[in-house]
Amino acid sequence: MTVTTRPPTGSAPGTAPSLAERLGARLSARLSALPTVAALLIFVGMIIYGEAAYGRIVQFNTLSNLLVNNSHLIILAVGLTFVILTGGIDLSVGAVIAFSSVAGVMLSNAGWHPVAAVLVMVLIGSVLGLISGVLIQYFGVQPFIATLATMFLARGLASMLSTVPERLADDSAIRELATQLKIIDGDKVNDLVITPGVIAAIVIVVLGFLVLHRTRFGRTVYAIGGSEQSATLMGLPVPATKLGIYVISGTLAGIAAVVYTSRLGSAQNITGIGWELDAIAAVVIGGTLLTGGTGFVLGSVVGALVLGLMNVLITRDGGIRPEMTTIITGGILLVFVILQRVLAARRRATQG
Amino acid sequence: MTDVASRLAARRGAIVRNQAFWGVIAIVLLLAVNVVADPGYLSIGYNSGHLSGNLIDILRASAPILMIAVGMCLVVATGGIDLSVGSIMVVAGAVSMELLSGMDGTTGDAALTLAIALGIATVLGAVNGVLVSVVGLQPFISTLVMMLAGRGIAKVITGGQNTTADNDSFAWLANGYVLGVPVVFLLAIVIVVLVALLVRRSALGLMLEAIGMDSRASRLAGVKRRSLQLTVYSVSGLLAGIAGVFATASVMTVDVSRTGYQLELDAILAVVIGGTSLAGGKFSIGGAVIGGLLIATLDKTVVFLGVPAAATPAFKAIVIVVLCLLQSERVRSLFRHRRALRAQSQKEAVAA
Numbered sequence: 001m002t003v004t005t006r007p008p009t010g011s012a013p014g015t016a017p018s019l020a021e022r023l024g025a026r027l028s029a030r031l032s033a034l035p036t037v038a039a040l041l042i043f044v045g046m047i048i049y050g051e052a053a054y055g056r057i058v059q060f061n062t063l064s065n066l067l068v069n070n071s072h073l074i075i076l077a078v079g080l081t082f083v084i085l086t087g088g089i090d091l092s093v094g095a096v097i098a099f100s101s102v103a104g105v106m107l108s109n110a111g112w113h114p115v116a117a118v119l120v121m122v123l124i125g126s127v128l129g130l131i132s133g134v135l136i137q138y139f140g141v142q143p144f145i146a147t148l149a150t151m152f153l154a155r156g157l158a159s160m161l162s163t164v165p166e167r168l169a170d171d172s173a174i175r176e177l178a179t180q181l182k183i184i185d186g187d188k189v190n191d192l193v194i195t196p197g198v199i200a201a202i203v204i205v206v207l208g209f210l211v212l213h214r215t216r217f218g219r220t221v222y223a224i225g226g227s228e229q230s231a232t233l234m235g236l237p238v239p240a241t242k243l244g245i246y247v248i249s250g251t252l253a254g255i256a257a258v259v260y261t262s263r264l265g266s267a268q269n270i271t272g273i274g275w276e277l278d279a280i281a282a283v284v285i286g287g288t289l290l291t292g293g294t295g296f297v298l299g300s301v302v303g304a305l306v307l308g309l310m311n312v313l314i315t316r317d318g319g320i321r322p323e324m325t326t327i328i329t330g331g332i333l334l335v336f337v338i339l340q341r342v343l344a345a346r347r348r349a350t351q352g
Numbered sequence: 353m354t355d356v357a358s359r360l361a362a363r364r365g366a367i368v369r370n371q372a373f374w375g376v377i378a379i380v381l382l383l384a385v386n387v388v389a390d391p392g393y394l395s396i397g398y399n400s401g402h403l404s405g406n407l408i409d410i411l412r413a414s415a416p417i418l419m420i421a422v423g424m425c426l427v428v429a430t431g432g433i434d435l436s437v438g439s440i441m442v443v444a445g446a447v448s449m450e451l452l453s454g455m456d457g458t459t460g461d462a463a464l465t466l467a468i469a470l471g472i473a474t475v476l477g478a479v480n481g482v483l484v485s486v487v488g489l490q491p492f493i494s495t496l497v498m499m500l501a502g503r504g505i506a507k508v509i510t511g512g513q514n515t516t517a518d519n520d521s522f523a524w525l526a527n528g529y530v531l532g533v534p535v536v537f538l539l540a541i542v543i544v545v546l547v548a549l550l551v552r553r554s555a556l557g558l559m560l561e562a563i564g565m566d567s568r569a570s571r572l573a574g575v576k577r578r579s580l581q582l583t584v585y586s587v588s589g590l591l592a593g594i595a596g597v598f599a600t601a602s603v604m605t606v607d608v609s610r611t612g613y614q615l616e617l618d619a620i621l622a623v624v625i626g627g628t629s630l631a632g633g634k635f636s637i638g639g640a641v642i643g644g645l646l647i648a649t650l651d652k653t654v655v656f657l658g659v660p661a662a663a664t665p666a667f668k669a670i671v672i673v674v675l676c677l678l679q680s681e682r683v684r685s686l687f688r689h690r691r692a693l694r695a696q697s698q699k700e701a702v703a704a
Contacts, residue, residue: 089492131673141676144433144492145630149673152617156666163662274500280493290493323507330497337489 035339036287036299043306046313054316060184060192062312067194068180068263070308071201072097072256076275077282077300078208079252082245084283085212086224087292088143090246092132093253093279094272095154100124100257101267102158104174105166114173121261122254128154129250133243147246151276158269165268168261177262197259204252208297217241225292274326281333282307289340307332371627371675372639375646378625382649386656393656402529406652411533412526412602414648415540416441416595418641420615421622422544423588425640426551428623430584431564431632432484432491436476437592437619439502441612444473444596446506449606452517462521470593476502477589478582485581499616506608516605526602536598543594547587548637557635560584564632614665618647621668624675631679 050057076093083090104121108114128150135146168174177196184192212218220241223231232238261267286303288295307329314320314328386393386406396405420437427434448469455461476498483494528535551557562570563577571577595615600606624630625646626639647668654664 091492091496135673135676139677142631144490145676148433148435148492148620149669149676152614152669152672153666155614156663156669159662160660160666277496277500280496290490321508321512323504323512326504327501327508330501333493334483334489334497337493338487341488 033287034343035285035336036296036302038339039285039287039299039302039306042285043302043309046306046309050309050313050316054313057312059190060186061190064191064193066305066308066312067198067201068178070304071195071197072260072263073275073278073282073304073308074201074301075204075252075256075259076279077286077304078204078297079249079256080279080283081208081286081288081295081297081300082212082221083143083249084280084288084290085221085292085295086242086245087228088136088242088245089147089280090129090132090249091144091147091276092128092150092154093249093256094275095151095158096125096128096250096253097257097260097272097275098267098269099128099154099158099161100254101261101271102161102166102269104257104261105168105267106161108172108174109166109169118174118258121258122251125250125252125254125257126247127250129247129253130243132250133246136246137239137242155269158271161269163269165266167266174258174262175265177258178265195263197263200255200259204255205297205301212297217244221245222293225289225294227293277326277329277333278307279304281329281336284333284336284340289344290337291340291344371625372636372642375625375639375642379642379646379649382646382653386653389657398532401532402534403532406656408534410645410648410652411537413652414645415534415536416598416615417618417622417644417647418540418544419591419595419598420588420619421626421640421644422547422637423591424616424619425623425626425628425635425637426547426560426584427491427588428620428628428630428632429557429560429564429635430581431567432581432585433495433620433630434477434480434585434588434592435492435495435616436480436498436502437588437595438612438615439499439506440473440476440589440592441596441599441615442506442606442608443476443502443509444469444593445600445606445611446509446515446608447472448522448597449515449517449600449604450509452519452522452604453515455517455519457519457521459521462519462525465519465522466525466597469597470590473593473596474586474590476505477592478586480589481582481585484585485578503608506606506611510606510608512608514605514607518604522597522601523604526598536602539594540598543591544637544641547591551637556580561633561635564634617665617668617672618644621672622647624672624679629679630676 047057056062076097079093080090100121103124104117107120108117112120131153132143132147132150135141135149136143141149177200180193180195182191182193186192212221220231220236220238223234223236224238224241228238257267260271282303283295283300284290284303285306286296286299286301288299310328310332311325314322314325320328383394393406396403396407398404420441423437424434448465451465451468452461455465480491480494480498483489484491487494524535525539526536530538551560559570559575559580562573562575563580567577592612596612599611620630622643623635623640625643626636626641628635628639650668651661651664654661
């Protein structure tokens with residue numbers, strides 16, 4: 001009952017249990033936020049190191065590029081935060097982006113109205129997410145197998161459409177989604193710019209935050225991650241929520257495809273290989289437990305920026321080969337997952 | 353008399369219910385389609401000391417798939433999954449080509465290269481095993497990291513190039529013949545039979561299934577979960593390494609972005625076609641072999657009929673989805689059972 005590992009600090013014996021409990025609660029709350037704080041510290045540390053070692057990091061140009069180049073990853077990470085919070089996983093996001101962007105570019109080039117093409121791109125994501133969700137919720141397939149199947153399916157459908165890079169027509173309106181809007185006009189090219197894609201990412205982050213922390217749906221997501229059985233017994237709408245999060249993840253992957261395609265101006269069936277790893281890593285670095293129940297959308301954003309900044313530093317360094325990036329990302333992901341397990345074990349120990 | 357008849361009927365029922373039986377039917381149907389397209393499809397020729405013909409080609413093509421399918425089968429039996437088989441293939445291929453390209457081409461060089469390549473593949477598999485068994489990570493996360501990092505490792509090994517090498521002994525592994533039959537197929541069958549004898553003639557297979565059914569219960573029953581999981585992932589890595597050697601030795605070139613690409617799809621498909629449930633707890637090596645043969649037949653048929661090969665991955669993914677749905681039938685009946693129980697308990701609650 002009482003906490004043996006951490007004796008209460010010199011308080012009266014009568015009040016000790018409640019104080020110890022409060023201490024334990026405070027400690028566990030801190031522990032759950034610890035990885036997010038760590039991610040933030042790592043991000044700041046990387047900026048300081050980058051500025052000291054290579055220079056030209058803390059300036060409008062670099063920072064806006066960081067946002068512009070990683071807006072799709074931020075969007076993906078928000079979607080995966082929902083999924084991972086319930087203790088699930090979505091391995092299909094990279095392949096969904098490939099299928100959605102190839103289909104969108106081909107439709108747009110075939111003369112479709114850009115709004116219709118964009119809508120189809122987003123809907124492709126929603127439908128694939130719905131397929132995963134139905135498999136998981138109504139057929140009891142494990143999340144990683146169901147989303148692995150949708151991953152292969154989406155990748156296969158993308159290859160069916162085309163196996164060569166599909167270029168978006170130069171006058172396509174979809175390209176305008178990547179127009180650079182100057183916010184602050186610095187000297188020379190050192191401007192603070194954002195694109196509609198970045199605005200979309202920011203809006204999605206805010207929406208994701210509000211949905212997770214201010215709505216019944218969001219609380220149900222956390223409850224499922226804590227214990228699906230308890231959530232069901234509490235009478236929470238577990239099936240609809242679980243279906244919903246996979247649709248959300250798929251839809252956000254569709255939106256990420258729009259953002260990415262508009263920036264790059266082309267699409268290919270091998271686009272987005274390994275992005276599921278990046279997105280999972282962003283979420284995990286940001287402090288969301290892979291087992292579900294604990295985590296923050298804003299943490300995932302920090303995680304995505306850490307990965308983005310890592311790419312910038314690797315490019316600046318020049319000594320590390322670009323092929324090493326996936327190895328490093330994987331290594332970071334493993335370190336954070338192991339850190340989570342250690343923290344979880346310690347929390348179990350403190351809570352008795 | 354009726355006893356015999358009923359027993360026969362029961363036997364027939366068992367065969368029909370056996371999923372591998374449908375795999376055989378599918379192979380026969382595919383071959384029949386080919387025969388319709390070309391009546392001479394099944395003919396086996398004999399020239400310059402070896403058999404030749406489409407059937408022999410299928411056997412040769414099936415060898416790498418059989419290797420990874422058997423490895424995957426064992427991993428799936430423990431309730432895990434190995435997404436890294438394709439990447440371990442390319443690492444083994446990259447190691448062997450890189451080593452051979454700097455050697456003279458003697459048989460000794462080939463043997464040394466083979467040993468090193470398979471050793472590295474086993475080590476990569478063992479890394480998966482340690483992450484799963486000792487660290488306690490979810491199998492799909494550990495092997496997903498290995499899947500993406502593995503291709504990075506292969507690129508680092510070859511410097512991003514598609515290395516080509518020359519060594520007749522090494523090439524013989526994939527292209528040679530013994531008694532007129534492709535060496536590669538004989539080797540694959542010998543390895544499969546060895547693995548099958550090892551797991552089915554000892555208690556190993558049962559122990560693997562026990563881990564897959566209930567890891568905790570198996571530990572309480574005295575099954576050494578950790579060392580068995582470590583072994584299974586190492587064996588899967590070793591078999592993937594052999595598959596990688598087979599795949600690269602036939603052309604004596606490693607294509608760092610294509611060798612083994614998406615072959616985890618084939619391995620998983622072969623396993624589920626063979627009737628092994630991805631939920632773990634039971635496996636059939638014979639089924640996986642039939643699944644592997646079916647995939648090789650399908651690939652060759654698609655090429656033979658001139659159907660665009662780009663459609664194959666999507667088709668395979670759909671087959672996986674369908675088979676997952678069929679497997680979940682059991683889960684659904686469980687749900688029905690639970691619903692009935694719940695209704696009953698509600699009735700009791702009302703009565704009380």
